[in-house]
Amino acid sequence: MSLGRREFLAATAAIGASSFAPSLFAQAPAPQRYPVDAWQVVDDRFASYKLFNAPLEREWTGGLWLEGPAWNAVGRYAVFSDIPRARQMRWDEASGQVTVLRDHMGHSNGNAFDDRGRLVACEHSPARVVRYEWDGSLSVLASTYEGKPLNAPNDLVTLPGGAIIFTDPGYGAHSDYEGQKRELELDTAIYYWEEGLDEPRRLTTELFKPNGIALGPDGTSLYVTDTAPSHHPDQPATITRFTLDSDQKTLGEATRLVESKTEGYDGMCCDEDGNLWVGTSGGEGIDGVSVFASDGTLIGRILLPEVCANVCFVGEKRNRLLMAASQSIYTLYTGARGI
Template identity: 65%
Template sequence: MKLGRRQFLSSTLALAAVSSAPHVLAYSPSQAMPLRRYPDNAWKIEDERFKELYVFNTPLERHWTGGLWLEGPAWNAVGRYAVFSDIPRANQMRWDEATGQVSVLRRHVGHSNGNAFDNQGRLLACEHYPARVLRYEWDGSTTVLASHYQGKPLNAPNDLIVLSSGGIIFTDPGYGAHVDYEGRERELELKPAIYYIDDTLDEPILLTDEIYKPNGIVLTPDGKGFYASDTAPSHFPDQPAAIIRWTLGQDGKSVSDRKEIVTNQKETYDGLACDVEGNIWSSASGGEGVDGVAIFSPEGTLLGRILLPEVCANVCFVGEDRNRLLMTASQSIYTLYTATRGA
């Protein structure tokens, strides 16, 4: 199409007007993130060894907010997404690493808490009410793996791990039974405990009830044991919060060598992850200067912290290289690149 002189001048002036409008095409300072210096203030070094684990030039990223109480992140390496739970809303959520988008994966999921993917890539979830451990099958159906022990209903399964054998170990502290917010208020009929279950069993095997409030759980890097957090102070004020290690029997159906790795009266630990060196990355709460993630050596020495503006409930390593820590923190999810990899 051939433009006349008048049309050409009109078009030129219109383009000039648009290009001079900063809110349309040009960079707008109001849309920029607040300036932050490296290293990010989220990092807090407590031990010189932590300098081998943190990255100097990476920012703490807040990807989404709007939850009520976020928990249970689990990484799916094939799909490059993480599943996490908004427990009060009874929603399973999905964070897509490639796009950064967060969406609802499932609604009305029984106030599910901890999530994991089994050795076949199927999603496992701990539900508070009805109290059960559930598996989502490839055809869209569900299988209830555990709901009762010795004829009594489970308290409110919280978190779980998958063994190389396919067996599952889960914690059952009962938080979803204490108030009508994250489940259904009711009297606990069982002691808080840690259980084993697999497809060959009609009911779980009790591994240990020598723990006040078993909460987060993670395998040791060699798979021969596991750590579990004890959030005892929530209901037993005289007892310290703890991170405890057990050795697994060869078949995964028994435990021994109970050892308290970390105890603390001033802060509480919940969700856990391990890196390839065996360090423990635990969510931590206790007020400003504590809320976020505490990182411990395998022997229990505090190495460092990741400080967040919200209480952190759980963590997991995500990404192609498993070197990015995803944190579910109260109402928001955050990530931070690290100098190590998840085990």
């Protein structure tokens, strides 16, 4: 087959242009060498959760302070909060896209789905716990205690039948950045709420700044972080395990599992083996996720280039850890399964 003059010139131009075009690999990000440096095994018990060929993926960035991820298995998406922007965001597992779910919200922080698939959120301003109903309406579950406004609900767990337990440390009242600056009118506390209660029931005030909260796989272990050093520099950051009574409405024995003067512990979740995966701050080599066995022993870390505020397990097998870390969302497949 012979080429005409026009075809010959077009082919020559294409060849010349390709010689100056950057290669496909030059445009792609540099690959991570396996295993990625994010894994840090501290105790042999963590070795089985480390996956040799799992990359740390930065799914999205552009937030101001990201918090409160919660997984919706039916929709295959996670909800998280960008607190200063008063937005709830949505990460779609199938597409990897992040979009605004709700804007101009009450500086929501922690989120959770109840056993009926309804989203429950802790809001800083106005200080309240709200639930999004199936018809799209909004129900206010808790906003006062003994007639006084709540401080700024922070994080929560949902219980069978729609009851919740939530923390109220007041961070959304300390500045206008994450809510509305005002004086706290109540002691910092942990509360219980169920249908039929006009106000929540206060469970304890023994923690200085009760923050992240998670329920263990046995249904009777309630874990709460205390970010006391933010306002009480002489106190350590701690993780306490409370024993829930059989009715799940009252707290029994309290055991301090972890304390530190150099690290901060925020939101967390549990895996099927009872390990705690905890958002952690403390500088390079510490920022990310600390993993503690149920006895409080540090067994491993997931190191991130940003402070991590909260985490949850996502995906069909709940073996993918999603991390809300300062300005970015990260994911990492693990050998663990969340509850």
